[in-house]
Amino acid sequence: MxxxxxxxxxxxxxxxxxxxxxxxxxxxxxxLASDVLFATPLGSAAGRAPDVVWRLDGGEAAVYYADGRRDLRKPFLFADGFDYGPSDLPALFAHFNTPCEDGEPGFFDRLLAAGFDVVLIGFQERHTYLQHNAEVAIQAILRAVAEREGDEPLTVGGVSMGGIVTRYALAKLEHDRVDHQTATYLSYDSPHNGAWIxxxxxxxxxxxxxxxxxxxxxxxxxxxxxxxxxxxxxxxxxxxxxxxxxxxxxRKEFLADLARIGDYPQLPRKLGVSNGRGDGVxxxxxxxxxxxxxxxxxxxxxxxxxxxxxxxxxxxxxxxxxxxxxxxxxxxxxxxxxxxxxxxxxxxxxxxxxxxxxxxxxxxxxxxxVSAAALTFDPVKWNVDPNIDIGVLGIEHSHLDDIAFDTENNPHGAVSPVLVDWILDHLTR
Incomplete structure (x- = not known):
């Protein structure tokens, strides 16, 4: 046995x-200190004030219109990650807009310059049930569809837990036969097969x-x-x-719930990035x-x-x-x-x-x-070599359509020039 x-x-x-x-x-x-030990606080730096804030049941969304515009046309929805209590969307914006190099624009500034409208999804309780926060993400997705001018498809995803929440949200919308009008799903160092403490x-x-x-x-x-x-x-x-x-x-119930609604959304292109290396080192x-x-x-x-x-x-x-x-x-x-x-x-x-x-x-x-890359192994049994060279393994062994890895094993959620360039290249092709 x-x-x-x-x-x-x-x-x-x-x-x-x-x-x-x-x-x-x-x-x-x-x-004994009182710092949070098992999460990645983003700091207190405040980024650019949003153009509009959507009040949602269980959260909110901060909307930043693309450069030179005052309406929503090409939504990029990005959900917050795991921590205790409410989201701090100004800090989330500041973190992901940190320039990778001195004098260079940050990730979100580059998205805005490329014509994307950045919509950050936050939660009243980041630590509550993923299904609950997925309902917040669904509200944001449907509002973006309703308020968008034109017919540009959505990009939807998130960092860490936010990538799992939006994965569930899109899969649930498809299961319920609701048109989410999303062309690309993006997970940023999200624990598709589980995280480890x-x-x-x-x-x-x-x-x-x-x-x-x-x-x-x-x-x-x-x-x-x-x-x-x-x-x-x-x-x-x-x-x-x-x-x-x-x-x-x-966890067992959540995995069963995910399987019930299709596990992953099937309609959008599925992209993922990992803050870790993909070569097994x-x-x-x-x-x-x-x-x-x-x-x-x-x-x-x-x-x-x-x-x-x-x-x-x-x-x-x-x-x-x-x-x-x-x-x-x-x-x-x-x-x-x-x-x-x-x-x-x-x-x-x-x-x-x-x-x-x-x-x-x-x-x-x-x-x-191996978890951020959504490799096709059992998320309970973990019948996988976690040191495997994923590049040699091939994309056909992932639930995602394409993946990028960092050059080093960097802090979870870190903004890396390699990952940012890869995402922008794939979104603007």
């Missing part, structure tokens, strides 16, 4: 340990949940509906033992080795990079007062170092705990390239 990816946690009492005093506990709480870091977020001053807690972000639907492997708490690829009923993270080790008199945590499959492979442990927990995984691939868009989760968690970590070990894969 084939082994399934799982985690096992053992709990014991520490020898010669005592419960922390109120003073020790207060010191520990004060030492190291299991040991998920456990640490739960373990220290009651001590962290962060609001919302890091654990709240991990257990949010959107995270549970997007993550390939998920655990509900720090002491959970069991299967990880099917631990969340929400990942990051230099030694599988199974210690990423950081943090120890105090009353608490401690050890995190290892995910080992290569195997049985009961150690991934780390944690203790607080008398309680000691150790974790091991079975048949979980070593996803931390695979090619893909990265997140500096190891670095942020280490910084929160004030633990030492090598600079080159701070970031690990968040959206593996």
């Amino acid at each position: 084939a082994l399934v990816p799982r985690i096992d946690v053992s709990t014991s009492l520490r020898e010669a340990a005592a419960e922390p005093t109120p003073e020790e506990l207060a010191d520990l709480v004060a030492s 190291p299991l040991i870091l998920q456990q640490l977020a739960y373990f220290f949940e009651n001590l962290s001053p962060a609001e919302p807690s890091q654990a709240a972000l991990i257990r949010s509906p959107a995270a549970r639907q997007l993550l390939w492997a998920w655990v509900p708490d720090s002491g959970y033992s069991g299967a990880v690829a099917t631990a969340s009923e929400l 990942g990051r230099p993270l030694p599988a199974g080795e210690i990423a950081f080790d943090w120890q105090t008199l009353i608490a401690g945590a050890t995190a290892r990079f995910q080992p290569v499959r195997g049985t009961e492979q150690r991934i780390g442990g944690m203790h607080f007062g008398l309680t000691l927990r150790r974790s091991a995984t079975t048949e979980v691939p070593a996803l931390d170092g695979v090619p893909g868009g990265t997140l500096d989760s190891f670095g942020k968690v280490a910084d929160t705990l004030k633990a030492k970590i090598d600079e080159e070990h701070r970031s690990s894969a968040f959206v593996p390239a």
